[in-house]
Amino acid sequence: MPRIATPDLATLPAASAPILDAVNKSLGVIPNLYRVAGLSPAVLQGMTGLGGALGKSLDVKTRERIALVTAQVNGCDYCLSAHSYLATNLAKLSAEEIAAARIGKSADARANAAVAFAKAVAEARGQVSDADLAAVRLAGFSDAQILEIVAVVVENFFTNFVNNVARTEIDFPVVAAAA
Template structure:
């Protein structure tokens, strides 16, 4: 059971309803996370604006890769489940790619550099070393994209933490546990 009340769409504050309606139009459902954030119209508006603003440079696959590795690092089962679903159904990532992303890697070298950088930012809480920035730059990411990677990490930390604080009930297919090999990759 959730620690915080998750309002239905009908119970949501009036200022949250237009954003929840947009989410419904996009997904066909309003996930528990959005309804939870909708308890605070200000938080929901800020979250929606942040997400919308970050959808311009990094493609959906890379945004989902970041969400997956950050959720794995933070142990957010809700976000792992939600982003595994979104990665398959909207970003068209394969289950194998999702497992690699959760473990801190990717098949494509540029995507692997992005995931590794996002993981370092999350694990080190931003206290990375010069070599981390150099590696992501050498993979082809410019400074604006690096800023957006960090912003994606930040927005995902928010949802990871909120879902853990609230103990949000998972309303997506539950993400499988990583195989021991993938877990070792994430730790190393």
């Protein structure tokens, strides 16, 4: 049961309206996460601004793999559900790749390095080992790309935490975090 109710669009602060309009134009719908975040225009702007900036760096498959492993680490059922849907329908990842991403793995060597590093960042709260950093570099990721992986993990921590605190009503096919 939600701890912060999903608001009707008409009840949200006026400053959230243009941001939510942009979300609707981009996605064709306004997911409950954005409605809840819209209670605070500052939170909504921060969330969409970071997501928009990072949407131009790493490819969508990599971003979705990172979102999946981060949601799994944080036990966020809303984000696991949303990103399983997006991984299938937007990133075109197979069910096997989605399951692997949730545990920080991929059949693709480069993708495996990225998602394993993202898992290490999430689990260690950024205190990764020298070996973790060496492995992602060995896979061909530049320092800029490594920082982008970290930023995508942080972006997903933000949405995971919002959804875990709010217990946002899931408006995607439901996927539960593994114990």
